Amino acid sequence: MSSPISLTEHILDQQRLHPDATGEFSTIMTQIVLGGKMIAQDLRQAGLLDILGSTGDVNIQGEEVQRLDQRANDTFVQVFESSKIVRTVISEEMEEPYTVIPAERTGKYAVFFDPLDGSSNIDVNAPLGAIFSIHRLLPSSSGKENSLYLKPGVEQVAGGYILFGTSTILVYTCGDGVHQFTLNPGIGEFLLSASNITMPSRGKIYSVNEGNRQKWSNEMRNYIAHLQESDVATGRPYSLRYTGCLVADVHRVLLKGGLYLYPGEVMKPEGKLRLMYEAAPLTFVIEQAGGIGSTGFERIRNIQPKAPHQRVPLVIGSREDVELAETFLKPKIE
Numbered sequence: 001m002s003s004p005i006s007l008t009e010h011i012l013d014q015q016r017l018h019p020d021a022t023g024e025f026s027t028i029m030t031q032i033v034l035g036g037k038m039i040a041q042d043l044r045q046a047g048l049l050d051i052l053g054s055t056g057d058v059n060i061q062g063e064e065v066q067r068l069d070q071r072a073n074d075t076f077v078q079v080f081e082s083s084k085i086v087r088t089v090i091s092e093e094m095e096e097p098y099t100v101i102p103a104e105r106t107g108k109y110a111v112f113f114d115p116l117d118g119s120s121n122i123d124v125n126a127p128l129g130a131i132f133s134i135h136r137l138l139p140s141s142s143g144k145e146n147s148l149y150l151k152p153g154v155e156q157v158a159g160g161y162i163l164f165g166t167s168t169i170l171v172y173t174c175g176d177g178v179h180q181f182t183l184n185p186g187i188g189e190f191l192l193s194a195s196n197i198t199m200p201s202r203g204k205i206y207s208v209n210e211g212n213r214q215k216w217s218n219e220m221r222n223y224i225a226h227l228q229e230s231d232v233a234t235g236r237p238y239s240l241r242y243t244g245c246l247v248a249d250v251h252r253v254l255l256k257g258g259l260y261l262y263p264g265e266v267m268k269p270e271g272k273l274r275l276m277y278e279a280a281p282l283t284f285v286i287e288q289a290g291g292i293g294s295t296g297f298e299r300i301r302n303i304q305p306k307a308p309h310q311r312v313p314l315v316i317g318s319r320e321d322v323e324l325a326e327t328f329l330k331p332k333i334e
């Protein structure tokens with residue numbers, strides 16, 4: 001039996017492949033891992049500690065902030081603060097980017113994160129996630145202006161997520177394959193549980209909040225109706241699975257194939273999900289595994305963001321499934 005590889009070893013092995021690496025990137029990854037372990041520990045005891053329920057505040061997204069959302073956000077900010085390697089952190093939970101390192105000092109990276117994805121699952125012991133994405137800054141940039149770190153997904157240095165489910169797993173890519181690590185709570189280490197994951201080119205499951213059907217375009221309704229039709233030759237009808245936690249649904253898609261959709265609505269064409277905290281990092285992972293991330297009209301990785309909290313429709317999953325969805329959703333040229 002081969003000896004287990006810890007995430008720390010894996011990160012250092014990756015660093016050795018880049019002789020010019022300074023170790024800053026590896027340190028950031030290690031900080032994300034530490035934050036993930038601390039949040040996993042909180043979640044394991046959530047029902048026993050006084051940390052459930054709402055803070056009474058509403059975040060920049062207009063959503064009620066849960067105490068665990070706040071705690072997860074503070075945890076990530078604190079780990080980045082402690083070693084002062086990341087220059088700027090930009091969180092779904094914070095209105096403004098947070099400058100960790102003052103402008104006159106160095107710091108090559110910005111980190112985007114969604115500290116706790118799937119907040120409506122907190123009180124019911126259902127899966128939760130955290131999503132991160134690392135971007136390189138220009139050496140001379142102050143790290144304050146949006147234009148310095150608002151880059152298209154194709155320029156991400158790393159992207160990944162932590163899934164707090166029946167076990168805690170971390171999945172990430174640096175553009176060199178997708179690797180999965182499972183937290184061994186006994187030794188407090190994430191250990192490699194799958195490397196170079198490739199996803200099925202087509203699946204049998206779709207994931208969408210179908211309660212929103214009345215708000216969708218006809219094209220979207222037609223596509224979902226197509227998945228629900230019976231056709232043995234194409235493996236339909238597809239099964240529906242939806243957890244309310246994007247990370248959990250996308251992780252299933254990564255392993256089993258199929259697709260996740262959060263489309264735009266007629267009255268809200270931009271949809272719900274955030275480009276920088278959710279769509280772009282998850283697309284990086286899925287595309288490295290052979291899938292596609294799309295809005296239904298254009299590929300997520302090519303979108304030039306205009307604001308940190310920008311929303312986009314999201315259709316993400318197996319290549320053939322997303323390509324078919326695009327043929328339904330793309331506006332027809334008359």
Ligand code: AFP
Binds near residue numbers: 119
């Ligand atoms: P919250 O973290 O605010 O609960 O949002 C979760 C999420 O961004 C994503 O994880 C889910 O797939 C999606 O929103 C659920 O949204 P609906 O409740 O509208 O289906």
